[in-house]
Amino acid sequence: MKNKIAILTIGASLVAPHAMAAAEITKVERIQVIGSRIALRTATDSAVPVDIITAEQLEATGMSETAKALQFAAPSYNFPFSSITDGSDAVRPASLRGMSPDQTLVLVNGKRRHGSALVHLGGTTGKGSSNVDLNAIPMTAIKRIEILRDGAAALYGSDAIAGVINVVLKDSAQGGSISLQTGQTYEGDGEQIRVGINQGISFSEDGFVNLTFEAHQKNSTNRAGLDPRQQYPLLQDGSLDPREDSFDRLNHHVGDSDYNNYSLFLNGAQIFSDDSKLYAFGGVSSRNSTSGAFYRRAKDSRNIIETYPDGFLPQISPEIIDYSLVTGYEFDLGQWSLDASAGYGSNSFQYRVVNTLNASLGPTSPTSFDAGTLSNYETNLNLDASTYYDFLNESDILVAMGISWRDSRYQIESGQQESYIKGDYQDKAGASQGFGGFSKGSEIDINRQNTGVYLSLENQISDDFYWAMALRYEHYSDFGGNTSWKISGRYDITDQLAIRASTDTGFRAPSVQQLYFTNVSTFFDPDPITGEFVPRESGTFNSLSPITKGLGVEALMPEISHSYSLGLVFTSSYGLTASLDMYQIDLDDRIILSGSVDSDSSEEIAAILADTNADSARFFLNAIDSRTRGVDLVLSQQLDLGSLGDLETNLSFSYNQTEVQDIHLPSILSGQQEDLFDHQEEVNMTEGTPHNKGNIGFTHRYDDFTTNLRFSYFGSYTIGYSSTDVTYGDKWTTDISMRYQATAGLALSAGVQNLFDVYPDKRPEDNNFNGIFVYPLTNSPFGFNGGYYYVEAKYTY
Template sequence: MRLSIISLAVVSQLAAIASVSAADDAKIEKISVVGSRLAVRTATDTPVPVDIITAEQLEATGLTETAKALQSAAPSYSFPFSAVTDGSDAVRPASLRGMSPDHALVLVNGKRYHGSALVHLNGTASKGSSNVDLNTIPMTAIKRIEILRDGASAQYGSDAIAGVINVVLKDADDGGLVNAQTGQTYMGDGEQWRVGVNKGLQTNEDGFVNISMEAQHKNSTNRAGNDPRQQYAALADGSPDPREDSFDRKNHQVGDGTYDNLGIFVNAGQSFSDKSKLYAFGGFSHRENESGAFYRRSLDARNLTAIYEDGFLPKIAPKLTDYTAVVGYKFNPLEWDVDVSAGYGKNEFEYHVNNSLNVSYGDASPTSFYAGTLSTDELDFTIDASRYIPFYNSSDLMLALGALWRENSYKIEAGEEASYANGGFGGATGSQGFTGFTPESQVDESRHNTGVYAEVENQLTQDFYWAAAARYEYYSDFGSNTSWKLATRYELSDRFAVRATANTGFRAPSVQQLYFSNISTLFSNDPVTGQPVPTESGTFNSLSDVAHALGISELKPEKSQSISGGLVFTGDDGLSITLDAYQIDVDDRIVLSSSVRPDQSEAVAAALATTNAQSARFFLNAVDTRTRGVDFVASKGFSLGSYGDLNTSLAYSYSITDIQSIHLPNTFGDLDPASLFDNVEQVRMTRATPRNKGNLNFSHHYGDFKTNLRFNYFGEYMIAYSNGEEAVYGDKITTDLSVAYSATDNLTVTLGGQNLFDVYPDKAPSTQQFNGIFKYPITNAPFGINGGYYYLDLRYTF
């Protein structure tokens, strides 16, 4: 059965949190909101595994991006590097427990948070998915992040197959901070700065407004090798152009792009009595990113020497704008705690291409283009109610009921005509680097769903806890779904406890997967030479004429079955250990197929005859998978007497995904169905993310000094290439170190280094380096290819 809600997991807990004084703040940071509606629990008391990442832990990473900081703090969360992947350079795919990015539900203050409009297309992990862009939430605004590592569709609805990430915003009604950080890589590039401000205000005796603002700037990094190829056409006598000797051969940009980001978040509440409260929160962020595509040489047919005498590097320069707003009211009629809320979120991804041209326009071609906009929005209305009911053995039963209505919309706006049109002068059509969305790609579609749920929780005895949940939802585009969950926890002694869950789950096809369609220039390695070759690749949704002509079925929801079990040890000396194992089966998993070409099938040739595409790919419910894993977390504090205090933690995550079956449409005539999901895509699904990840943390406080030392372990991963080659990239350990000095009661100065010993991933096989230009893998590197980074951080609290 299936339950979907957004807020009840938070209702009674947030009320309890708000009532605790600032003096108890350290205890607040141990409170778990996700996963249980009973009385406030600690991370080791929950019936399911929950990580609680405090603001202090995020800040201690020294990282300026929320998603990167979370990866350093929680091994079960992955945020891999990608470069030369169009829009994915600006919004990288992030995942939980080694699963797809869209298998993790993100909440803010317990309310569902909208996703990014971008669809990952070009070689990244989890190609064909979309994810929530956590970097739209400023780190300055975050009080803590809770990660529920268990299937929770019956509690929270679609997408919660791998788990739930809940971002809790700061809610202080006084004080604040000003934070400034600057740093750069050991190579001297990637210079960046971040300035954040947070202020809590008391509006009256029972109200607060907490405001956070953050601005960031980062310069690009570049780890490209020199381009040894001939750059200019030979002279009339066949001799090399003398400009070959002076040409700057580091012409590609392989690394992080440049970006400027501004984010603002507000969290507010007003209590009218002990039983009624009005609350609201919302945010706005705007980011401008710029990253490189493939370089066009002077002699290239895709260049016009009258415009770019020496060739050019197209720059993909998207502008991302994100909005969110939630308002709700809590009250207590007839002993029920009721929460009524409405929320709206929107994400816009506006494509621009700079330093480019449209060859077919000849020498009159523009050099900058507006290439179109992707946008998605979400509107939610929820009502949740809970109360305690006397139950067996003098215990209370927590009963929670709720309903929701949600609308999701997706829109593609065409770019300016010159970004996609044929100007009539011959040669390549469209803006180089990223071809604009055509009028044929435009969509403006929406879908809605309604849902109801029920949940019961009961601490039957001092030792035994149990819970059950069920949810039913109806979607306007594919029908209904029901999911359920059972959870239990039993204390064997004062020190040991066991916990277990079983649940079913689902993920509705995202509106991005339902409606995204585009024809763009992609680069794929030639199976003979191994060199990147440009092709006009069409991505066609299941509603398109091409999909219908080839018998591609419309998408249906993914469905999951999960079980987990765990052991918990809590010592009286502060030692806590949790060990949890899990298995997640997902049926009808949605994938973006491999590209198929007209020369492979007459049916494909006929379907593409009326398009400009040289190949086609589709979203398909094509794969059944099984993910198994183990999570281990241990922490211990030590008093070192006159030498201060030491806190230690060890976290390790192992997950392995296997493909159980592949069921592809057999409607392409002479085309082998296996080519729709080839070895490249199979390896991407099962091995692109390290199976093993972990970190070991030491935090030492001595007088006015605080030292943080962290060792990060990233296991091996694999990439398969279109020429049949497979490359295994070995495991690595990176080291982060920071020393903070409290200069005054208010001012703290921190000097730190990330990847202290300048570790890089293994180099790519020589056959995949594109003439030595791509020395390192340009996708899926779990900690990036920038090497070491050092920074200075100033924090003033008041």
């Protein structure tokens, strides 16, 4: 019966704000979470830090997007804002412990989640990475989110360098809820409405399916400054066009995108006996968004005056479709508990560009384009087995082992011909403005497979000491094998104080996106004399290209990590829990998307690029060794106020710092370091997100009222620009909400995010594009929309 009990290791102090105290969790629900497979563990017995964020805590943030809510619930998680960053405006990157977005593994119900097809090409956090789109998972479907803040590649495989995020779906077999939330910013824009419906259905005595439908519509925000530049060509007599006086100079869009997202998720199971269960879960989501590129003035050489006599703002309007389905069967075979599962996931990102043109086609150019589609597909097969054996000191040792197989497929489909060709109209720039389409030469459809096997041991050898070990080997069809291991332990010094530690090696296999993404696009550089934008063709070439091979760029290899962590855990009978965890992550052969090397850099490079349409080339390569160090501190206190209700207080703080230890480039490019990985990119990698982040939260419950007050701290950060580095100061934001339980089923809520309308520091005058870009376009940790207020009604039955 030991392996029937579903209590697994969870975080020592439940680092998320508003985290429940250990006694409350044990009393209310015994939770199976990531990080361990051993039974009979309690909430504060973990050897590694894990955050538990419940659905109630996510809802209390008032955020309408899963990733954004998680940012305010877990200080170690960052979800920075970006604007005018192509497809990244629709699928924003996020990071854990200051690492790259693709160095965190995401699971749903303990099974690997597929990644987005998008590659972040602009100046966002994690340039060159592809991350899992958490916003494709509706908040209405989520029961809780678990964050393992420790390396776990030996347990779960590739990507788990910074940690693991596990999204647990709702599993109620009956009842449900209907919720409606609406709100807008203080400025009167960004209006949004979200409707969520959740229903549990029991289709047999021991079978259920839990269904969720969510619709979310959000209008754009805009915090651009007015464009003071001359818009129209001079008249024949050399005077200004009179239209300059009436032109609407709010011509850029800098802020949130328009956003429409619809999703349908399910989670179900049929229990046949105490040791036999069939389960399935998954969902589909569809999203459309619209964001702006750079405005093309009427006088701009990229404009066709007959088509847009007043200029135009190209808009990127992608359509994102996401599917997933996992089925599995849990059963006992002798003394072994087995779990066999199969999962499939896909994500497609269709680039659509509207309100634009291909200037080289002249007045006959279309004004909207299908610029091509990126698609990522994953198929996972897993077999896991575990059992207990008698061990030393009359204890039991858990032995777990398993095998996995994954097929990853990446596909690029070209856009319509007009989106990428260059016509002959007045020697104008080719391709669709805003985002140039994928050409036939960029098309690819390729697979890779990998097989992994693992063995883990866990043992509570005494009342005071717990230890665990894991070993995993994975073999990939495109670069070979990797072995990773993990050792962790915990010792209870007293009934209240414990010390915990772990060390592990990990790896992240280069994603199929990094291996096979390719495109030649038109970029525009300002002429140093005239200031006009001059088109240049820049190519991103993949590892199969003769260009990268000619430049001496070797095939991508996995990133290899070695991590250490040491922590203290304190619990008291008075409702206080505290944890302090220090960590270091050494990462070798970190993959970057390089800067561009130009054909005029050397005769050798010019000869290599001669047979392409590109004036410059960039590519993915294992170029960086880095070290990340950090500290996570958490305090949580439960107070019984008697007739005044009860109060839960939380303080969470996260610090981390990344340093570049070494840069290694191909010999032919050794003199091109400033082009491939310049000071600007190094600053963005090491200083682009706040080193310090934290919050202080208070939850007061009195009768039918629940009040949440949260103060969030975002430390300073630095963005590297081509001319200089700019440091943006630290900020505090304040969120407050109140929930009233009007009836047994109906709850009414109202709240304000960023109560005091805090904005990030403005860009300096010599770095704000003539005053148009008032705030930093990327990396702002809480955005620049200002205050936002909302109301919500939720009926639970």
